[in-house]
Amino acid sequence: MTVQRIETAVTRPADADLDLLLMTRHFELTLLRLFESGLIGGTTHTCLGQEHVPVALRPLIDDADHVFSNHRGHGHYLARFGDPHSLLAEIMGREGAVCHGIGGSQHLRRDRFLSTGVQGQNVPVAAGAALALKRREPGQLALVHIGDGSWGEGAIYEALNMASLWRLPLVLVVENNGIAQSTPTAEHLAGSITGRAHAFGIDHISVRGTDVTAIRKRLRQPMMRVRTHPRPLVIEFETIRLGPHSKGDDTRDAAVLRALKEQDWYARYERAYPEQFAAADRRQRDLAERCAREVTARPLVRRNEGENPR
Amino acid sequence: MVRSQRERVSENLNRALHAMLEKDPRVWMIGEDVSDPYGGAFKITKGLSGRFPDQVVSTPISEAGIVGLAGGLALSGERPIVEIMFGDFVALAFDPILNLLSKSVGMYGRRVPMRTVVRCPVGGNRGYGPTHSQSPQKHLIGIPHLNLYELSPFHDCSALFGRMLAAGEPAVLFENKILYTERMYADSTVDDLFSYDFPASSDGCARVFLGSPDAADVVVIAPGGLTGRVLDAARRLFLEHEIVCLILVPVQLYPFDASSLPPAIAGAGRIVVVEEGTAGGGWGAEVAACLYPRLWGRLRAPIRLVTSADRVIPAARHLEDEVLVQADTVYDAVLEVAGA
Numbered sequence: 001m002t003v004q005r006i007e008t009a010v011t012r013p014a015d016a017d018l019d020l021l022l023m024t025r026h027f028e029l030t031l032l033r034l035f036e037s038g039l040i041g042g043t044t045h046t047c048l049g050q051e052h053v054p055v056a057l058r059p060l061i062d063d064a065d066h067v068f069s070n071h072r073g074h075g076h077y078l079a080r081f082g083d084p085h086s087l088l089a090e091i092m093g094r095e096g097a098v099c100h101g102i103g104g105s106q107h108l109r110r111d112r113f114l115s116t117g118v119q120g121q122n123v124p125v126a127a128g129a130a131l132a133l134k135r136r137e138p139g140q141l142a143l144v145h146i147g148d149g150s151w152g153e154g155a156i157y158e159a160l161n162m163a164s165l166w167r168l169p170l171v172l173v174v175e176n177n178g179i180a181q182s183t184p185t186a187e188h189l190a191g192s193i194t195g196r197a198h199a200f201g202i203d204h205i206s207v208r209g210t211d212v213t214a215i216r217k218r219l220r221q222p223m224m225r226v227r228t229h230p231r232p233l234v235i236e237f238e239t240i241r242l243g244p245h246s247k248g249d250d251t252r253d254a255a256v257l258r259a260l261k262e263q264d265w266y267a268r269y270e271r272a273y274p275e276q277f278a279a280a281d282r283r284q285r286d287l288a289e290r291c292a293r294e295v296t297a298r299p300l301v302r303r304n305e306g307e308n309p310r
Numbered sequence: 311m312v313r314s315q316r317e318r319v320s321e322n323l324n325r326a327l328h329a330m331l332e333k334d335p336r337v338w339m340i341g342e343d344v345s346d347p348y349g350g351a352f353k354i355t356k357g358l359s360g361r362f363p364d365q366v367v368s369t370p371i372s373e374a375g376i377v378g379l380a381g382g383l384a385l386s387g388e389r390p391i392v393e394i395m396f397g398d399f400v401a402l403a404f405d406p407i408l409n410l411l412s413k414s415v416g417m418y419g420r421r422v423p424m425r426t427v428v429r430c431p432v433g434g435n436r437g438y439g440p441t442h443s444q445s446p447q448k449h450l451i452g453i454p455h456l457n458l459y460e461l462s463p464f465h466d467c468s469a470l471f472g473r474m475l476a477a478g479e480p481a482v483l484f485e486n487k488i489l490y491t492e493r494m495y496a497d498s499t500v501d502d503l504f505s506y507d508f509p510a511s512s513d514g515c516a517r518v519f520l521g522s523p524d525a526a527d528v529v530v531i532a533p534g535g536l537t538g539r540v541l542d543a544a545r546r547l548f549l550e551h552e553i554v555c556l557i558l559v560p561v562q563l564y565p566f567d568a569s570s571l572p573p574a575i576a577g578a579g580r581i582v583v584v585e586e587g588t589a590g591g592g593w594g595a596e597v598a599a600c601l602y603p604r605l606w607g608r609l610r611a612p613i614r615l616v617t618s619a620d621r622v623i624p625a626a627r628h629l630e631d632e633v634l635v636q637a638d639t640v641y642d643a644v645l646e647v648a649g650a
């Protein structure tokens with residue numbers, strides 16, 4: 001059966017990868033619990049089902065590269081910094097918050113990492129960063145994450161045009177999870193993302209599955225080429241959104257959600273490498289719980305005019 | 311009527327949309343995720359796509375595109391209503407609003423009616439963060455042929471939509487998200503202290519008063535989204551200081567018709583204008599500019615503007631509270647003006 005073949009084919013993950021995957025998973029699950037118990041308000045979007053994307057990319061990016069993230073960016077942040085405390089503190093508005101509680105879940109900035117809550121906004125910004133890198137720091141690249149839904153925004157096409165014309169070292173990572181808020185991809189996107197990339201003379205790579213080792217192996221060469229021969233590249237991950245869009249706003253059938261769960265990397269790794277998985281799962285579950293306890297106990301961030309200047 | 315039985319503002323709005331689509335097949339509802347079962351990010355479009363499948367369009371995430379599309383429909387004699395999921399993203403549609411919708415009315419040598427409404431859920435106090443909490447009203451003030459309105463718990467939405475579409479000019483309707491779960495007021499009663507009415511000459515402005523509508527120490531002018539906070543402040547000002555506020559809630563923000571305001575405004579001589587937008591170049595300044603020439607010589611204190619702070623709106627609730635206008639902000643301002 002095909003399903004079994006895929007499962008046995010999952011490469012044994014490096015401990016560090018498995019830990020990062022599970023750190024992200026348990027972080028997001030913890031967030032949803034904190035929301036339910038009223039300890040967090042506002043809005044947030046979890047990346048449940050998509051954690052493997054930034055984990056696979058992690059070693060292909062170095063600290064001098066820019067990463068631009070979107071509204072569903074917790075996994076991107078954790079993959080880059082491995083620091084759940086500063087992120088949870090930001091979301092909870094508590095001490096140690098990476099942006100002093102002003103940005104919140106969708107507006108994170110740290111070193112060369114920047115996220116936005118405005119769809120499509122980050123692609124021209126990433127193109128600008130790529131232009132600066134090309135000029136000042138050749139060999140570095142700017143990587144930007146967007147969803148399938150963001151392809152509705154015109155700003156993306158303006159950016160792709162410039163990036164291709166000017167041969168910018170820009171990697172556009174599309175996390176195509178088949179849905180935008182409540183709208184299935186087939187109902188918001190005509191043609192294909194491949195076709196759209198090709199229209200600008202930009203290479204497009206399709207990535208299926210959740211095997212981080214295999215995905216990374218496949219992407220190493222093309223990512224290296226972006227550095228040595230600057231040109232934009234579109235990498236489209238076919239992925240799934242396991243959770244609600246935000247909180248409690250999932251209108252999909254239970255049957256659909258069950259089918260998606262079958263494709264979750266979590267179950268696949270658990271079945272393929274039970275002992276390694278169990279140990280890492282315990283570690284990361286504990287870490288998430290400790291993190292939640294510790295951050296929840298911190299005082300609220302104090303107002304500091306300097307941090308939210310006029 | 312018992313408080314809990316009154317219709318919620320969101321229900322009133324949803325009912326108005328149902329009525330508009332039912333009454334006129336040229337009325338459309340267009341926006342991101344507006345179809346059932348989702349029914350829009352704030353559930354305002356619930357039930358519309360099932361009843362009027364040909365008039366409801368769930369779109370890609372394309373604010374500029376959607377508003378441009380609405381322009382094309384309006385130029386073809388249709389009456390599109392567009393929902394911008396969060397009013398903050400009206401920024402992406404600024405060009406079609408400025409250079410297409412409003413211009414089309416007046417740049418072709420003879421008037422071209424553009425019957426369209428752009429609905430913008432706005433405002434904070436929900437912890438949604440810097441790009442999902444703003445009140446962008448001020449950015450759209452002063453555009454010829456563009457009318458700005460604001461949702462209120464006093465004004466019935468069916469009448470409001472009728473008015474906006476009848477004007478033949480494009481409208482932007484600002485809907486303070488905080489109102490969606492609030493109840494509409496009915497039967498001239500606000501609570502045990504305050505009553506309200508709609509003076510005949512006043513362009514639909516609601517007048518909220520304590521005792522007599524003609525006598526007040528301070529007149530507070532505030533759009534619908536501020537109603538709860540202003541009422542809170544007015545109540546406490548009366549109970550603690552016996553300061554009597556008359557609250558005026560205009561439904562049309564721009565153009566602002568100062569000539570239609572009730573005469574009590576001159577009698578009091580003390581005026582506070584409140585808005586949730588951040589300080590600087592705001593709606594309150596526009597209102598004050600309209601009022602000064604009319605009231606010059608009769609004012610006992612400068613018109614006092616109350617706005618949110620000139621800052622980014624933080625995501626953390628306790629920080630957000632300090633930046634946005636709250637009941638206390640209004641209370642302090644009125645107290646100061648009353649003593650002036």
Ligand SMILES: Cc1ncc(C[n+]2csc(CCOP(=O)(O)OP(=O)(O)O)c2C)c(N)n1
Pocket residue numbers: 071072117118119120146147148149150151177179180181241245342371373395396399402
């Ligand atoms: C300019 C703009 N319009 C609308 C939204 C509201 N919104 C937030 S996420 C989202 C859906 C995004 O879908 P997709 O790009 O597929 O990413 P996913 O949520 O599936 O990760 C929408 C419509 C927004 N944040 N910004």
